[in-house]
Amino acid sequence: MTRTQTSGVPAQGAPGGLRERRKRRTREALLHAALGFFTTQGYDRTTVDEIADAVDVSQRTFFRYFANKEAVAFAAQEAVDARFLAELRRRPAAEAPFEAMRRAALKAWDATPEADGEYVTAELRMRVYRMIESTPALHAAHMRRHIGLQQQTALLIAEREGLDPDADPRPRVAVAAFSGVMRLTGQLWGRRSDAGADALRELTELHLDQLGPALSGSWRAA
Incomplete structure (x- = not known):
């Protein structure tokens, strides 16, 4: 018997919770990728495309989480x-x-x-x-x-x-x-x-x- 069946309460909000965890992981991955580039090759030499590619997401996804490079820094x-x-x-x-x-x-x-x-x-x-x-x-x-x-x-x-x-x-x-x-x-x-x-x-x-x-x-x- 599952936890939901035992409690008699449907597991509402689980998909939303999973989405939030994925969003948090993506944001954290972008943050660490950006800071890694900034501190090794320099802030000015790092591009948004490099950061996005390192996390395997689009440039558009990057801008969902951060307004620009300064924001992530x-x-x-x-x-x-x-x-x-x-x-x-x-x-x-x-x-x-x-x-x-x-x-x-x-x-x-x-x-x-x-x-x-x-x-x-x-x-x-x-x-x-x-x-x-x-x-x-x-x-x-x-x-x-x-x-x-x-x-x-x-x-x-x-x-x-x-x-x-x-x-x-x-x-x-x-x-x-x-x-x-x-x-x-x-x-x-x-x-x-x-x-x-x-x-x-x-x-x-x-x-x-x-x-x-x-x-x-x-x-x-x-």
């Missing part, structure tokens, strides 16, 4: 950023802004990346980061995205604190400081020989923990 980071914003919205109202952002960032990294269909190993993420930093067009896009994330984060912090971000500069100042530290740790991580996620987390926690003392404490030895 930043897909994994976009997933992390989306998780960060979602986690920040869930942080308890009693947490101070810096603590809420810190915990949201760490929670975003702890989330299961497979759930987004954007699973990328730490080693590949590091190679992609270096590729973005060394490719002028992607570096410029990265800075635009970074500024956009800052703006969204500042609005969320202002909402949490019940402030008008146009009248009170504190949300934008706090987020600018936090974002600066996050970018610094990313750059330091990108220069290291060990590409593990643990190394990135260790660097991030170390530098975020120094943010408060660096801004408010005295640096001079007694």
Whole structure:
């Protein structure tokens, strides 16, 4: 007797679930093929046709999943950023802004990346980061995205604190400081020989923990 017969409930939605799994596998295959090409032969030298051919799909199929090459280059980071914003919205109202952002960032990294269909190993993420930093067009896009994330984060912090971000500069100042530290740790991580996620987390926690003392404490030895 099948599971459906035992439960007495027809297995509705199974075909749809299978289609979703296939779509997720196709997207992930395109993502990994693209990142592999980008990090071995260069972003500018890679074509959409090459990426599609590597996965044995049409160019039209590629564009169902990604708007362009830039979108696939930043897909994994976009997933992390989306998780960060979602986690920040869930942080308890009693947490101070810096603590809420810190915990949201760490929670975003702890989330299961497979759930987004954007699973990328730490080693590949590091190679992609270096590729973005060394490719002028992607570096410029990265800075635009970074500024956009800052703006969204500042609005969320202002909402949490019940402030008008146009009248009170504190949300934008706090987020600018936090974002600066996050970018610094990313750059330091990108220069290291060990590409593990643990190394990135260790660097991030170390530098975020120094943010408060660096801004408010005295640096001079007694």
